[in-house]
Amino acid sequence: MRHFGLLLTRDLRLAVRRPGQTLLPIGFFAMVTALFPLALSPRLEELRGIAPGVLWVGALLAALLSLDHLLRDDAADGTLEQLVAASESLLSLVLAKVAAHWLLTGLPLALLAPLLGAGLGVPVTAMPGVILALVLGTVCLSLLGAAAAALTLGARRGGILLTLLTLPLAVPVVIFGARATKLVIEGANAAGAFYLLAAVTVLALTLAPLATAAVLRIAVE
Amino acid sequence: MPDSISAFFAMGGYAQFVWPSYVVALGAIALTTWSALRVLRAALSEARRAAVDGSEDA
Amino acid sequence: MVFTWFHRLGSPPHIYRLSERLSPWLTWSTALLIAAGLYGGLVSSPPDYQQGDGFRIIYVHAPSAWLSLMIYSCMATAAAVGLIWRMKVAHAVAASCAGVGAAFTAVSLITGMLWGKPMWGAYWVWDPRLTAQLILLFLFFGYMALRASYDDASRADRLSAWLAVIGIVNVPIVKFSVEWWNSLHQAPSVMKLARASMPASMLVPLLLMFAGFTVFFLAFLSVRLRAEILRREKHSAWVREMVANA
Numbered sequence: 007m008r009h010f011g012l013l014l015t016r017d018l019r020l021a022v023r024r025p026g027q028t029l030l031p032i033g034f035f036a037m038v039t040a041l042f043p044l045a046l047s048p049r050l051e052e053l054r055g056i057a058p059g060v061l062w063v064g065a066l067l068a069a070l071l072s073l074d075h076l077l078r079d080d081a082a083d084g085t086l087e088q089l090v091a092a093s094e095s096l097l098s099l100v101l102a103k104v105a106a107h108w109l110l111t112g113l114p115l116a117l118l119a120p121l122l123g124a125g126l127g128v129p130v131t132a133m134p135g136v137i138l139a140l141v142l143g144t145v146c147l148s149l150l151g152a153a154a155a156a157l158t159l160g161a162r163r164g165g166i167l168l169t170l171l172t173l174p175l176a177v178p179v180v181i182f183g184a185r186a187t188k189l190v191i192e193g194a195n196a197a198g199a200f201y202l203l204a205a206v207t208v209l210a211l212t213l214a215p216l217a218t219a220a221v222l223r224i225a226v227e
Numbered sequence: 228m229p230d231s232i233s234a235f236f237a238m239g240g241y242a243q244f245v246w247p248s249y250v251v252a253l254g255a256i257a258l259t260t261w262s263a264l265r266v267l268r269a270a271l272s273e274a275r276r277a278a279v280d281g282s283e284d285a
Numbered sequence: 286m287v288f289t290w291f292h293r294l295g296s297p298p299h300i301y302r303l304s305e306r307l308s309p310w311l312t313w314s315t316a317l318l319i320a321a322g323l324y325g326g327l328v329s330s331p332p333d334y335q336q337g338d339g340f341r342i343i344y345v346h347a348p349s350a351w352l353s354l355m356i357y358s359c360m361a362t363a364a365a366v367g368l369i370w371r372m373k374v375a376h377a378v379a380a381s382c383a384g385v386g387a388a389f390t391a392v393s394l395i396t397g398m399l400w401g402k403p404m405w406g407a408y409w410v411w412d413p414r415l416t417a418q419l420i421l422l423f424l425f426f427g428y429m430a431l432r433a434s435y436d437d438a439s440r441a442d443r444l445s446a447w448l449a450v451i452g453i454v455n456v457p458i459v460k461f462s463v464e465w466w467n468s469l470h471q472a473p474s475v476m477k478l479a480r481a482s483m484p485a486s487m488l489v490p491l492l493l494m495f496a497g498f499t500v501f502f503l504a505f506l507s508v509r510l511r512a513e514i515l516r517r518e519k520h521s522a523w524v525r526e527m528v529a530n531a
């Protein structure tokens with residue numbers, strides 16, 4: 007646990023020192039969602055229908071954009087090898103990396119969503135639901151992304167490959183998350199979609215870190 | 228007889244969907260077989276080269 | 286007894302010779318089964334009472350869809366065996382599966398589109414089966430791309446094996462999520478295979494095609510696997526001996 011805390015604060019501190027890299031995905035998310043009204047129509051009634059899709063695809067792309075740094079920076083300067091060698095449990099290392107990634111991208115994206123959602127005609131009453139769906143979904147994306155990042159760590163053209171590997175894995179989260187968001191925006195009962203979204207996130211939370219730890223061991227040896 | 232043959236090729240008006248489907252499926256079988264044979268031949272000649280190089284070294 | 290069997294299964298020269306011996310048998314069985322299935326599907330079976338002769342696409346579409354999923358499961362199982370028991374032959378099997386699996390996933394998509402046009406009026410409908418096949422195709426592409434981007438064969442084997450294992454967990458979840466997503470839109474599902482009663486004149490050619498495609502995969506594997514084993518073992522004594530005697 008102490009190990010986890012140390013690694014997490016280290017990653018967060020590093021992120022504060024590189025504000026450009028940290029804020030990039032968040033700015034990207036804001037710009038992508040702002041482009042849709044410009045490309046489609048300024049009418050809020052029309053935008054409301056596509057708001058879930060815009061928010062979720064935007065969040066997915068923003069998360070993918072930041073995944074490349076999840077492990078690669080540490081691998082490039084040799085820190086990762088040291089960390090893997092020194093860690094008594096690779097699992098806590100993986101969880102710390104995922105937690106840092108989520109705190110730096112997933113959480114800000116979810117918190118920013120109401121602001122961007124307002125521009126897409128999302129009613130105020132739906133905002134808590136929109137945030138909750140994105141919180142659950144981005145946790146899952148960070149977990150899956152970490153596995154893909156570990157797989158592509160030593161690969162040629164790792165960045166593009168990372169996207170290719172993550173997208174098919176992310177399909178269920180996007181389906182459940184966007185559906186939950188759509189239902190809360192329409193004011194319908196979204197409980198079923200939220201349960202399914204939570205279920206895939208819990209499944210990812212139990213299985214993905216184990217796979218990531220095993221892959222990481224192969225990747226750095 | 229020619230009538231029934233042209234009826235067979237017409238596929239009850241679905242010819243443009245049925246025949247391409249069969250061509251694609253059988254084509255995939257032929258193509259994957261061909262590529263597997265090619266890869267095997269290449270691997271065999273590579274193994275032969277490796278054997279020759281190895282015996283020269285020895 | 287079991288251990289010797291297991292040991293032989295993991296021995297590259299044994300598997301090489303076994304697949305060499307089985308290869309002609311599998312090839313001839315494939316040819317016979319598919320020829321019989323083609324005759325049954327195109328000639329002897331009656332047109333469907335609703336879909337007419339367009340129904341005949343099922344005899345190639347359904348077996349390719351089945352084969353693509355079977356190949357993925359086979360690839361993931363071999364990958365898991367390779368990871369758990371560090372069996373080189375298992376990794377060679379997994380490596381042999383990817384290309385042919387992607388090919389048949391593509392075939393099932395193309396034939397599905399060709400079937401969809403007369404039945405739905407459009408080449409592409411977001412039918413849950415077609416959508417799940419599309420994601421399966423992406424999984425195969427990801428696997429092949431990951432394998433291709435590592436030069437070190439052992440690392441490529443083990444990392445791609447983990448991807449295959451993660452993918453096989455993902456497949457049923459994708460299938461469920463896509464069906465759930467689609468059920469909310471009430472899309473037509475013409476391609477339901479599970480008919481209450483398919484007459485024998487249709488069922489027999491369909492089963493022949495299923496068997497033919499499955500045996501084709503084994504025949505393919507008996508050739509492709511040998512290439513994969515040779516590549517990994519080209520410096521070993523048994524390969525050198527075999528090549529010298531040939």
